[in-house]
Amino acid sequence: MQSATLQQQPSKARKSDSKGNVGLYGRLFAPAATRPASIIEVIVGMILVIGVCYLIRPGDPLLLGIDFPWIWLAATVFALRYGALLGVVAGLCVALAWAVFYGDGGAFPTMFFVGGLTQLVITGHFCDVWANRANRLQGVNNYLNDRLVSITNNHYLLRVSHERLERDLLSKPSTLRDAVGYLRSLSASNVQSDPLPNAQAMLEFAALSCQIGVASIFPVARNGLAQQAIASVGERFELNADDPLLRECVEKRALSHLRHIDAQESAYLACVPIIAASDQMTGVLVVRRMPFLSLNFDNLQLLLVLLNYYADGIEQQAVVTQVQKVVAECPYDFALELGRLAHMRQVSGVHSSLVALVFPRGTIGDSLFDQVVRQRRTLDLLWAFSTEQTQVVVVLMPLTDENGIDGYLLRIESNLKTQFDTDLAQAHVAVHSAAVDAEAPGSGLEKLLARCGHHA
Incomplete structure (x- = not known):
């Protein structure tokens, strides 16, 4: 069994201070x-x-x-x-x-x-x-920090997914990819009056994945943790607010287990904070009983990531719903970044752009379509879909204005000229662009798709 001192998952958002260096x-x-x-x-x-x-x-x-x-x-x-x-x-x-003093004279x-x-x-x-x-x-910087948190979480989930797939494929039919999709669906039913929607279903799924015997989730109240659990597996128990392991978890806002308090006694095995990317703690999972072999670094770290991904989904759902309510078929990740960029423009005035390329179906059009998809920049997000007559690529370009769009299109045309001896006009590729709408990002995306001849 692997044992090590656990550090808090690096999904915690970093708050930059514009005057922090003075x-x-x-x-x-x-x-x-x-x-x-x-x-x-x-x-x-x-x-x-x-x-x-x-x-x-x-x-x-x-x-x-x-x-x-x-x-x-x-x-x-x-x-x-x-x-x-x-x-x-x-x-x-x-x-x-x-x-x-001087008005009387002079x-x-x-x-x-x-x-x-x-x-x-x-x-x-x-x-x-x-x-x-x-x-x-x-x-x-705030936007880039959010992207870094998201990329870090996705990278860790991918690595753990491959490791667990190698070890547990024969004994467990589901993979971590299924877990991510399931947790996202649980977060999708968030309402303002419920800070942890479907907490019972989420806890049951986490208990099955991480082999937890007895555990409860306690939400954060105004004066600390609530005494009543909103979700439990196994037998219910009362929360001891003075437990040293729980105090360690709440004060440091990090995963705590028995190794952290070797010289003290605790009734719990582990305490896991539920923290979203915005650094807001909405609850704590208190584990009272689990198999000895399951109390290891990888298992507890996976539990922390699953809970934090669930908390991120709750915060992100309001942003995604704003876009998907208008364009229902918009992918989750694309809608999330579009909503974030719209908020950044509304707050900071930093422009971002949308570019849509419409390719005709056929041998040449399909080849050009594949080439453009492969040319995606690191920071850009692509949404590609097909119709009977066309194939469409919608590119979300963060921190990019009209000059950046011109440079992107020139780079594409240069590559197509080198690879296929043609350009966008000769290949009958339609190009449409628009700035990200700060007030209604979903409506702006819908108008761009309408210009492409696509209607939901």
Whole structure:
């Protein structure tokens, strides 16, 4: 039996922090603050700065008699911190201070204020531009992190599937591919009032696949884990919230088993968190009894992956339903990525595209169709289907605008020219493209298919 200290499955989503690399002092100078709070902070901050200057030089609180205009340095910090608009607010505070302390006599220092306000506008505009770029990059990074989590899970499932197929094909009629399809169908009936739909069926399937004797699933409540199990196999039991193995699982949000608490006693053999790719824990599977030979690294790791895949399916179902409700025959993976890209464009403004290639049936058309399918880029998703007269390839191109579409089509034509001495126009291949619709991705896909002559 293989034994090793289990680490949490790498399906946990990684949250990137756009300011995570600036350190403690960087967070003090560039925090994330809401607009009303920032306005108050700018006004109060400038009052404090001018007040300190007044204590230092009561006769010249704006430090006009010093060679360098130090008062604008504080206003520039606020401009870099919050942007041009609030930088101008800081400048107006300086102008108001001049009216209070210097308004009785003396000429208005025009160039002093013109230069200072110009500096604030330039530095504030710099802040606005780079904050917008940082938000766009944040949206792209979040999408790529989601793709990485999905690819990692699929890769692990594929590897475990081949290993278990070699060992268990004679004793178990189902494969891990069947398990994935079954768990996806269980997640498909998700409703908002039920955070873990079909939990009993899912637990029974996991118990059969991983040889679990007695176990229960406890959902996450507002104040911790609920005391009542929503699904059980074997005899039911009450949850001991103070059990050291359970506390280890909840605190570290990772799979825990007896090896982790060798010096303590526990009534449970293993505790498995149910965590989706968004890092939200919806429940914990508590295993109280299972065969000794089944308590090994591969079996418990497979149990963790099955539960997390089930949790991912619950979160993803709302995104998939939005597309499949309009285009029912759209594949699950294609609909999921289309919904994710639509959300990314809605939040971050990053464009993605759809390209449809319609090939006529025949010897040449079929060869061209196969060649284009083989040319899929790593990040792209393909949906290929056939009708009596045509074959259609719909390519979902993440993070790609119109210029990227032109480059993709030029690469295809260059390859077809080299392989078949023809191009898309000569081969009578129709090309249609569209941007991913941020509001209604399913409707955008439906309109593209209608342009291809395909109707659901």
